[in-house]
Amino acid sequence: MTTYFFWFDLLGVAVFAVSGTLAAWRNQMDGFGVIVLASVTAIGGGTLRDLILDVPVIWINNNSYFYAIFIAAVATILLVRNRLTIPNNTLQILDAIGLAFFVIMGTQKALDYGTSTLVAIMLGTMSGVCGGMIRDVLCREIPMVFRGELYAVTCLVGGGVYTSLLALGAGQLSAMLAGMSALLLLRLAAIKWQITIPVFGKHHNELNEP
Amino acid sequence: MTTYFFWFDLLGVAVFAVSGTLAAWRNQMDGFGVIVLASVTAIGGGTLRDLILDVPVIWINNNSYFYAIFIAAVATILLVRNRLTIPNNTLQILDAIGLAFFVIMGTQKALDYGTSTLVAIMLGTMSGVCGGMIRDVLCREIPMVFRGELYAVTCLVGGGVYTSLLALGAGQLSAMLAGMSALLLLRLAAIKWQITIPVFGKHHNELNEP
């Protein structure tokens, strides 16, 4: 029945695995540490989501996720070794695609287990954001979620579109696709035109901790 | 019955949300990434505590926590935008207040689920410390818990005062308030007079990893 759930999850995992592998490459990591970074990025968010929902972690009874990570990472390694010029913002775009899958899937899974709509959207955002957060922390970069361009807002909008359509009686699959598309388009537009929402004005850093 | 549990938790969440927002401001983060940092700081410790105790995560069935985070973050943003000079160690003081709530609440919750006193104090410390740890890691700062001034010690003392009073037959609410006050006063004193416990002498870094 809900086979497409499985495939959406698996696609999100694969896309995040590619983004983790590219991050490893950018940081000149060698060896199988690449696989570790790819795995952490790919399953970090979903694992956290499932722990919080107190349901079996997605990959615990299913080897497919590790196969997907492995294939995605190896394919990326081969691609990168043979064709060294990779477009400037590939990592951001892949991250956006993974985000679209994970946020909507996470929102749906939370709804399935009876959370309120607000909590479901928050949990969806969390599961989408956390894998990439861990990736960026391990690479010692400022997490992408803070480097702006509507990152968190796109997650909230995507989750909002999805739950609103459900509330209006739309079919689940079409609501999912609409939510994912809304999230992805908004994020890609924000990357392209560098849209940001400044909430603090320019300031000198007057709050100095010792 | 234990309504004040809920309010202590909520207050701790709000205070940590303010501290997360201030940390975002210090790091010149713009956009709604602020909300993400506020949320992570505010619910990181409590979420970990509940996962480890294997009880439903505090915010999973209750929207209030997200309202509290949102209101705290927006109020902080408005305040900061209108009055740019914020006293030097505001962040540290707020962190101390949040710590007082979370450590005692965490200790109590662990006792409720039947852990030993030692494990309860450790779990309380963990739930108080981890939200701020994640905040500092995401901001790429040395976690406040390591920047000294009795940070971890105050948690252990607060938890110790609380559990000792309970063992001596004190009422729960008064024991809680006493534990929170002890923790807060010790931490504030340590910040004011920069009290530290050096356990290592000065040394040159002789343990160089390649």
Add this chain to the structure above:
Amino acid sequence: MTTYFFWFDLLGVAVFAVSGTLAAWRNQMDGFGVIVLASVTAIGGGTLRDLILDVPVIWINNNSYFYAIFIAAVATILLVRNRLTIPNNTLQILDAIGLAFFVIMGTQKALDYGTSTLVAIMLGTMSGVCGGMIRDVLCREIPMVFRGELYAVTCLVGGGVYTSLLALGAGQLSAMLAGMSALLLLRLAAIKWQITIPVFGKHHNELNEP
């Protein structure tokens, strides 16, 4: 019966506590923050393993783990204060020993709860790697798992040796010891001769995010 499980776990915890304390010393941390870093390193991986397996966290009903951490940390502090020259790669070697215990114990615990062999090895690797990862992130260093020398590979090999021997009918304890030895020897050899598996060629960083 499975008393040696408990002792292996406790030994792994103690060794990782020492490695956390040494990392605190290298980073000139003072105060009881040392204990925090020692604890996080020592129980981070096992806690994550147990959360994912949805079993009670190892230390929740057992004070021994905290005693082990405390004794290990205090002994390390005393040793370091009295004898300031510590061999260059002590931290790496201790990390390798802790890794050997945790990876094999984690793999076994996962098998006990009915996961597939692949998932068990992955979970063993995770529980071995994550404590050290958190330690390195908190110290703002590049995680050791990415600084190469077969780090992740040794975990996979150790887990592979252990599960293969089990499948071939070997006794549990001897399979465990063999797996741990294989992991430890491979890692020590990799440290000594600086063996790495470069998967990416040398490259200029052409993938620049803005």
